[in-house]
Amino acid sequence: MKTYTHLFFDLDHTLWDFEKNSEETLQHLYEVYNLSRFGFTFADFFRKYSYVNKRLWQLYNAGKVNQEQLRRTRFHKSLNDLGVPEAEIPLEMEHEYLRICPTKSAVFPFTHETLAYLKAKYQLHIITNGFKESQHLKISGSNLLPYFGEIITSECSGFAKPDKRIFLHALERAGCSTPNTCLMIGDNLEADILGAQNAGIDQVLFNPEKRSYPIKPTYEISCLSDLQRIL
Template sequence: MKQYRHLFFDLDHTLWDFETNAHETLQQLYLDYDLGRHGTFSFEQFNSRYSEVNHALWRLYQANKVTQKQLRETRFLRTLTKLGVAEVDIPADISARFTDILPHKSAVFPHTHEVLGYLRDKGYVMHLITNGFEEVQHLKLVSSKLTDFFQEVITSEASGCLKPDPRMFAHALEKAGATAAESLMIGDNLECDVLGAYNAGIDQVYFNPERRRHFVQTTYEIASLDELRSFL
């Protein structure tokens, strides 16, 4: 079995449980802004529509079709107008509040801390490579007690490019002092993490907790982070 020295993890949807943390944050905003008063949608409809809009905007952001500023300014405007709220009635600061609250949430996927501790004890050097925003990602790491596990945190905002761009992976390898041959990428996104790493000559682990069907060949595939112990 191939020996690796450097492990590169994605953060959102791989270690940090974005959906759970976003759900809690949206629930707080729904109550704080009394969004139920509009009488046209429930919290679950608000949560579902936000998730749909946010994912669509992130795909555009990763394709360099919208900016960070546009993503942040647009997601609640689109969500609430799609739910029948007049633009004039949308709280002006709701997006900023979401960005302030979300990174302080601490839910992670099962086995996250135990597995990272195991890998650290085994001598692996671990890093993060994420398309998330610099300040926000560091806050998430602190809130979820993950900071100490990682030597380098490589964000798209700091590096100037986004996964799956090979330059992002080249930058990460250079910053970590690693080679592609001794590195392994672990992430939940087939395009950004798996194919991005493959095109950079890096082996990959596809984290697929929902066991989605796909036709991409990956070096490894896991449904639980605990499965990393079977080959690392």
């Protein structure tokens, strides 16, 4: 087992339960804006928004859209695809989503227990492609802030995972000059695993659904508590 000094965590889908928190927020918006009057169910809305949002984040990670374009597009396109007339698409839904969702506090099982265990042994940091304001709200609202030193966002660094420059920037911020003493923990094969590999950093793939992938990370876990076995 290698000796690590710094552990870098992804936030959404790794610590903060994005799917659960987002679904609760979207359910609220579906009811507040009475979207059922347009003839589609919440399940239809959630499925369409999830697809559109995921695709836009893929484009953002690839540098093909920016923050403003992502935020301006996701609700408009989702509702447009579901048949909502242009004049009746609520323009404030994006603002309301951004106001409410980051205040949700659901995290994955064993998040706090595992982070408390690791903090006693390592320096912990976050690297996230999320936007600074919303990511800090998520971290503080779910009581994750005390565990972490540096919190590196794509918005502030100017680079998004998998660009290796955000990882090198994170190492510099953390005061770590040797990538081989660092470990990246995340759920996204391209952004977290391949990005860390390209920066010379070992990786842990958080894979709770136990999917098969063609790329082999340094380690793989299906529950955050498994980190206590590795580390």
